Amino acid sequence: MRVLVFYPDVFYAIGMDLPTERGYLLDAPGRYRIIIRGTLDAGWADRLSGMTISATRLANGASATLLIGELADQSALVGVLNTLHDLGLSLVSVECVADKAEGL
Numbered sequence: 001m002r003v004l005v006f007y008p009d010v011f012y013a014i015g016m017d018l019p020t021e022r023g024y025l026l027d028a029p030g031r032y033r034i035i036i037r038g039t040l041d042a043g044w045a046d047r048l049s050g051m052t053i054s055a056t057r058l059a060n061g062a063s064a065t066l067l068i069g070e071l072a073d074q075s076a077l078v079g080v081l082n083t084l085h086d087l088g089l090s091l092v093s094v095e096c097v098a099d100k101a102e103g104l
Contacts, residue, residue, distance in 0.1 A: 026074045026075070027075075029071065030071060030098060031068070032068070032070075032077055032080075032094065032095065032096055032097065033093075034066070034068070034080070034091070034095075035056065035064050035066055035067075036084060036089045036092060037062065037092055038063060038064065039065055040065040040067075044087075048080050048083060049071055049072075049076055049079065049080055051067040051068060052068050053065060053067055054068075058092065067080070
């Protein structure tokens with residue numbers, strides 16, 4: 001499993017293979033888990049590639065929104081992240097929780 005974590009000032013990967021290694025494919029489907037600060041209505045699911053939208057809480061008790069779903073590739077992930085940016089929403093984390101290229 002690869003875990004990709006995005007914070008506004010830092011982007012790093014935990015356990016990420018080098019791009020030249022087999023299994024790290026930018027065009028492979030993957031299941032992503034995105035957490036944003038604040039709340040987002042479930043009506044945005046279509047605009048966010050059909051991701052499931054649910055309310056959650058951060059460790060400090062602040063309200064947050066969890067988006068989870070399968071995206072066609074990392075280009076689709078960028079599209080979702082751009083939409084969240086355009087809406088003025090703040091990212092807490094982005095994780096690839098399953099990658100089809102790895103058979104997960």
